[in-house]
Amino acid sequence: MARVSIEDVANLAGVSITTVSRVINNKDYPVAEKTKKKVLKAVKELNYFPDFTAQNLRNNFSNTIGLITREISDPYFGIIARAVTERASYYGVLSIVCNTGRNPVNELQYHDLLWQHKVRGIILSGGGLDADDYRDKLQEQIKRYNDHGNRIVSLAPQGLEMPYVTIDNRATGEMITDYLVDLGHRKIAFLGGPEQIYTASERVKGYKLSLTKHGLTFDPTLLHHGQFSWESGYEAARRLLLENREFSGICCANDDIAYGVLQALKEQNIQVPGQVSVISIGDLPLSTHIDPPLTTAQVPLYDMALRAVDVIMDGSKPDHNASLIFKTPIVKRLSTAPYISGLGQG
Amino acid sequence: MARVSIEDVANLAGVSITTVSRVINNKDYPVAEKTKKKVLKAVKELNYFPDFTAQNLRNNFSNTIGLITREISDPYFGIIARAVTERASYYGVLSIVCNTGRNPVNELQYHDLLWQHKVRGIILSGGGLDADDYRDKLQEQIKRYNDHGNRIVSLAPQGLEMPYVTIDNRATGEMITDYLVDLGHRKIAFLGGPEQIYTASERVKGYKLSLTKHGLTFDPTLLHHGQFSWESGYEAARRLLLENREFSGICCANDDIAYGVLQALKEQNIQVPGQVSVISIGDLPLSTHIDPPLTTAQVPLYDMALRAVDVIMDGSKPDHNASLIFKTPIVKRLSTAPYISGLGQG
DNA sequence: TTGTATGCGTTATCAA
DNA sequence: TTGATAACGCATACAA
Numbered sequence: 229m230a231r232v233s234i235e236d237v238a239n240l241a242g243v244s245i246t247t248v249s250r251v252i253n254n255k256d257y258p259v260a261e262k263t264k265k266k267v268l269k270a271v272k273e274l275n276y277f278p279d280f281t282a283q284n285l286r287n288n289f290s291n292t293i294g295l296i297t298r299e300i301s302d303p304y305f306g307i308i309a310r311a312v313t314e315r316a317s318y319y320g321v322l323s324i325v326c327n328t329g330r331n332p333v334n335e336l337q338y339h340d341l342l343w344q345h346k347v348r349g350i351i352l353s354g355g356g357l358d359a360d361d362y363r364d365k366l367q368e369q370i371k372r373y374n375d376h377g378n379r380i381v382s383l384a385p386q387g388l389e390m391p392y393v394t395i396d397n398r399a400t401g402e403m404i405t406d407y408l409v410d411l412g413h414r415k416i417a418f419l420g421g422p423e424q425i426y427t428a429s430e431r432v433k434g435y436k437l438s439l440t441k442h443g444l445t446f447d448p449t450l451l452h453h454g455q456f457s458w459e460s461g462y463e464a465a466r467r468l469l470l471e472n473r474e475f476s477g478i479c480c481a482n483d484d485i486a487y488g489v490l491q492a493l494k495e496q497n498i499q500v501p502g503q504v505s506v507i508s509i510g511d512l513p514l515s516t517h518i519d520p521p522l523t524t525a526q527v528p529l530y531d532m533a534l535r536a537v538d539v540i541m542d543g544s545k546p547d548h549n550a551s552l553i554f555k556t557p558i559v560k561r562l563s564t565a566p567y568i569s570g571l572g573q574g
Numbered sequence: 575m576a577r578v579s580i581e582d583v584a585n586l587a588g589v590s591i592t593t594v595s596r597v598i599n600n601k602d603y604p605v606a607e608k609t610k611k612k613v614l615k616a617v618k619e620l621n622y623f624p625d626f627t628a629q630n631l632r633n634n635f636s637n638t639i640g641l642i643t644r645e646i647s648d649p650y651f652g653i654i655a656r657a658v659t660e661r662a663s664y665y666g667v668l669s670i671v672c673n674t675g676r677n678p679v680n681e682l683q684y685h686d687l688l689w690q691h692k693v694r695g696i697i698l699s700g701g702g703l704d705a706d707d708y709r710d711k712l713q714e715q716i717k718r719y720n721d722h723g724n725r726i727v728s729l730a731p732q733g734l735e736m737p738y739v740t741i742d743n744r745a746t747g748e749m750i751t752d753y754l755v756d757l758g759h760r761k762i763a764f765l766g767g768p769e770q771i772y773t774a775s776e777r778v779k780g781y782k783l784s785l786t787k788h789g790l791t792f793d794p795t796l797l798h799h800g801q802f803s804w805e806s807g808y809e810a811a812r813r814l815l816l817e818n819r820e821f822s823g824i825c826c827a828n829d830d831i832a833y834g835v836l837q838a839l840k841e842q843n844i845q846v847p848g849q850v851s852v853i854s855i856g857d858l859p860l861s862t863h864i865d866p867p868l869t870t871a872q873v874p875l876y877d878m879a880l881r882a883v884d885v886i887m888d889g890s891k892p893d894h895n896a897s898l899i900f901k902t903p904i905v906k907r908l909s910t911a912p913y914i915s916g917l918g919q920g
Numbered sequence: 921t922t923g924t925a926t927g928c929g930t931t932a933t934c935a936a
Numbered sequence: 937t938t939g940a941t942a943a944c945g946c947a948t949a950c951a952a
Contacts, residue, residue, distance in 0.1 A: 229721045231634075233929055244939045249931060260937060280690045281636055282929035284627035285944050288577075292670070301656045301859075306647035309655070313646065313673040317680070322687060324638070325671040327659040334663070341668060344626045375575045458863055491863060513647075517804055517837060519865070579945055590923045595947060606921060628945035631928050 232274045241270035252278065284346060289378075291321045293540055294342035296335060298354040300327040303512050304456075304482070304529065308353045308383065311533030319541045321348060328354075332362045339369045349379040349540030351533070355427030356386030363388065381536045383529075384427045392551040393536045397427050400525050400556045401434025402441075404479050404507045407523075407558055409442050412567030413477035413505060417450040419464045419489065420481040428456070431481050431509065450475055454485070461488025469496055469571070476504060476570030483510035486522055490563070501565035511559055521561035528554050578620045587616035598624065630692060635724075637667045639886055640688035640696040642681060646673040649858050650802075650828070650875070654699045654729065657879030665887045667694060674700075678708045685715045695725040695886030697879070701773030702732030709734065727882045729875075730773045738897040739882045743773050746871050746902045747780025748787075750825050750853045753869075753904055755788050758913030759823035759851060763796040765810045765835065766827040774802070777827050777855065796821055800831070807834025815842055815917070822850060822916030829856035832868055836909070847911035857905055867907035874900050 238245040243263060250257045251267040259267075270276070284290040295312045297305040309325060316323045324347065326338035335354075342350055350373070357363070363386075370380050370390050381391045401418075408416050418435040421428030432451065439446050450473060454460035461480060465488065468475065480486035486508035493500055500506055500520055508515075511526035532554050539552075584591040589609060596603045597613040605613075616622070630636040641658045643651040655671060662669045670693060672684035681700075688696055696719070703709070709732075716726050716736050727737045747764075754762050764781040767774030778797065785792050796819060800806035807826060811834065814821065826832035832854035839846055846852055846866055854861075857872035878900050885898075 231722070231929095235929080245930085246932085246939055246941095247937090250938090253931080258937060263937080277686055277690045279631070279692065279929050281627055281630035281692055282944090283931080285625070285631050285928090285946090286930045286932090288944070290627055299656070300646075300659065301649050301652035303647050303649060303652070306649070306652045309671065310645070310647045310673055310675075313671055314675065322670045322672070322691065324668050325655065325659055326668070327656055329656075329660065340623055344623045345668065346625065346627055376577070487863065491865065494865065514860075517833065519837065519840065577945095580947095581945080591946080592923055592948080593921090596922090599947075604921060609921080625945055628928090629947080631930085631944090632946050632948090634928070 231279065232276045234276070234278065236274055237267065237270045237276050240274060241266040243267060288346070289348060290346040292324050292345060292347050293321055293537065294324045294326060294338070294345070294347040294350040296326045296328065296338055296350060296352050296354070298328055298330045300325065302484075303514070304484075304510070305353055307512070307529045308533040311530045312351060312537055315534045315537035319537065321541070332357055332359065336362070336365050339365070343369070343372065347378070349373070349381065351536045351540070352380060352382040352386065353384065353533075355384040355425040356382075356388070358387075358424040358426060379540050381539045383532055383536055385430065387426050391539055393532045393539060393554070394551065395527055395532075395554050395556050397430035398434040398437070400509055401431035401479070401481075402438045403434070403556065403558065404509060404525050405435045405438035407507055408477040408479065408505055408564065409438060409444070411477075411505065411564060414444060414567070415447070415450065415475040415570055416444075416477040416479060417452070417468060417473070417475045418479045418481070419452045419454065419461055419485050421454070421456040421485075423453045428453075428481055435479055449473060456482045456484055458484050458488040458491075461485030462492045463488070465489040465492035469498075472572050474570060474572035476567055478504060478506050480506065480508035483508050483512045483515050483522065483524060486524070486563075487514065487518060490518060490520070490522075498571065500563055503569070503571055505564040505567075507558075507564050509556070516561070520563045523561045523564040524559055525556040526559050527556055577625065578622045580622070580624065582620055583613065583616045583622050586620060587612045589613060634692070635694060636692040638670050638691060638693050639667055639883065640670045640672060640684070640691070640693040642672045642674065642684055642696060642698050642700070644674055644676045644700040646671065648830075649860070650830075650856070651699055653858070653875045654879040657876045658697060658883055661880045661883035665883065667887070678703055678705065682708065682711050685711070689715070689718065693724070695719070695727065697882045697886070698726060698728040698732065699730065699879075701730040701771040702728075702734070704733075704770040704772060725886050727885045729878055729882055731776065733772050737885055739878045739885060739900070740897065741873055741878075741900050741902050743776035744780040744783070746855055747777035747825070747827075748784045749780070749902065749904065750855060750871050751781045751784035753853055754823040754825065754851055754910065755784060755790070757823075757851065757910060759916075760790060760913070761793070761796065761821040761916055762790075762823040762825060763798070763814055763819070763821045764825045764827070765798045765800065765807055765831050767800065767802040767831075769799045774799075774827055781825055795819060802828045802830055804830050804834040804837075807831030808838045809834070811835040811838035815844075818918050820916060820918035822913055824850060824852050826852065826854035829854050829858045829861050829868065829870060832870070832909075833860070833864060836864060836866075836868075844917065846909055849915070849917055851910040851913075853904075853910050855902070862907070866909045869905065869907045869910040871902040871904050873902055
């Protein structure tokens with residue numbers, strides 16, 4: 229059974245396909261009221277919907293945007309996906325979601341596939357990788373898109389020239405460290421993400437900056453590089469305890485790490501925030517539910533992602549190539565408290 | 575700047591576009607080795623990628639599938655999305671993700687948009703709604719797809735004739751109740767999802783079935799209908815306590831509800847499983863991390879979603895219209911224990 | 921083994 | 937105010 233086409237509608241209405249097209253798209257093109265009625269009636273009667281594949285071929289653009297995520301089942305990316313799909317709908321375009329499973333090879337492949345789909349633009353949601361071939365390919369992709377008037381926007385620094393809607397990762401790392409220092413903590417650990425992810429390394433830099441600024445010495449045994457995951461935080465915290473490190477505060481590079489930390493501390497009957505204060509970056513929904521509720525620098529992912537879609541769809545805006553930096557206010561909850569006494573060495 | 579087309583490749587290689595097309599798609603069509611080389615060289619040199627919008631128009635199918643989710647930031651749907659995108663990639667198609675925000679109107683609109691995109695099929699991930707206009711429209715959509723040889727598959731019962739990859743919700747509700755009864759519990763509460771969602775009401779039916787089967791009387795004050803959410807579970811548990819209900823076990827219709835329950839109990843210093851056993855349906859990743867780790871009937875969402883993509887892409891299989899019912903084994907963790915004494919009335 | 925020509929469903933240009 | 941027609945990029949039936 230064949231789909232109903234614009235021609236079917238034209239035949240039923242007794243007009244040309246041109247007229248039908250005009251009635252449907254060119255809302256303000258002058259068409260006789262009577263003709264318009266006939267056409268609309270035929271459209272309804274046949275339950276006609278324009279074929280996007282034909283429109284897209286003709287228009288040299290598809291009505292889709294691409295979203296590249298690393299792990300869509302992680303609420304971090306889920307929130308982004310929610311915002312993107314919602315805002316895309318508002319613009320009347322659909323969202324093609326490409327989940328890489330954290331494999332850069334997949335990511336590169338998706339770029340080509342999205343290109344073939346003539347997406348209006350691509351939103352990158354993961355942090356830039358510190359690998360030459362990856363960056364080269366991405367750079368090439370960006371150029372290709374720029375040459376054709378569409379855009380790749382990133383929600384995390386890629387270390388490349390392109391539009392961003394992001395946060396200041398270094399400043400945020402500094403901010404959460406400052407927060408603990410201001411509470412009187414002096415021995416502060418930092419549990420970071422993967423070293424080769426730009427976002428992660430920036431947050432570490434902020435941590436070090438804060439220490440220096442306050443005249444505190446950086447202790448390498450209190451810095452840990454791992455994954456942005458519960459397990460990584462859990463393991464890192466256990467190690468700190470096992471090695472009997474001296475500290476009273478822990479900065480976590482993201483919420484997931486903090487969740488793991490809280491569990492590890494709980495298992496050892498260490499009071500949070502009584503003995504150790506924990507702070508992180510993110511503010512995922514779970515952070516209000518976890519015990520104790522997490523003090524965290526809020527990354528307004530949802531708003532950022534909405535804005536990223538705007539940048540793609542609203543390319544006319546003068547600021548379309550400028551970077552938008554969102555603030556990351558600290559949300560005070562119950563996982564942090566003024567310093568009383570710390571852990572370790574005594 | 576124009577995209578490079580098949581014609582550009584043909585020109586550079588000094589052959590016809592037909593030949594180029596054959597080299598690229600029809601891997602086994604006889605083409606002289608020398609010609610093939612020339613074409614491939616030109617393809618590479620021009621960095622040519624076929625235009626999907628043209629292919630799709632020509633093929634009368636697009637290389638996409640649609641996924642309709644209710645709340646993509648919820649790991650329940652996130653896991654489904656992960657599986658779908660992954661499996662879609664395997665088949666060489668992209669995934670259009672449509673998130674409804676739990677608004678049925680959006681869902682219906684997405685059906686039309688996906689139709690216009692000529693998706694190969696649609697995967698429904700939310701449970702069927704008990705509303706006539708919704709079901710009528712969905713029914714119509716299914717018919718439309720059937721008439722054109724593509725498929726709508728559902729991961730949750732819709733109360734309509736269509737292929738399913740799902741679980742037996744009623745049996746699972748019964749199973750978790752049985753589990754608590756077998757542990758010696760007699761007063762068991764059930765905290766359910768929205769009454770008008772088929773999935774939710776089936777789970778309640780299973781609960782009642784189990785009670786009857788064991789000669790236990792159903793106590794309406796121990797049954798609560800709410801949302802599939804943390805907040806809903808939290809509130810429901812608080813109410814049970816506030817009203818001083820007599821019970822020693824709680825069955826939760828999904829994991830999120832159970833998380834809220836655990837927090838409510840913890841806040842009242844009620845021991846789990848010492849005083850109250852908690853069991854649920856789902857087994858999201860967080861369930862192993864929560865304190866205490868949750869005993870839960872495992873819904874193999876990931877595998878189910880993979881299979882759903884197979885049903886769409888592998889329509890040739892004889893079982894393509896049959897329902898696949900996945901088992902929901904109970905994963906024993908620390909939130910359940912044999913009955914000692916319960917709560918309330920005493 | 922290769923090429924020519926047609927058509928997929930639209931939109932837009934031009935003419936009437 | 938309306939309509940005929942070219943063109944978008946590709947795959948395929950048919951011809952050579």
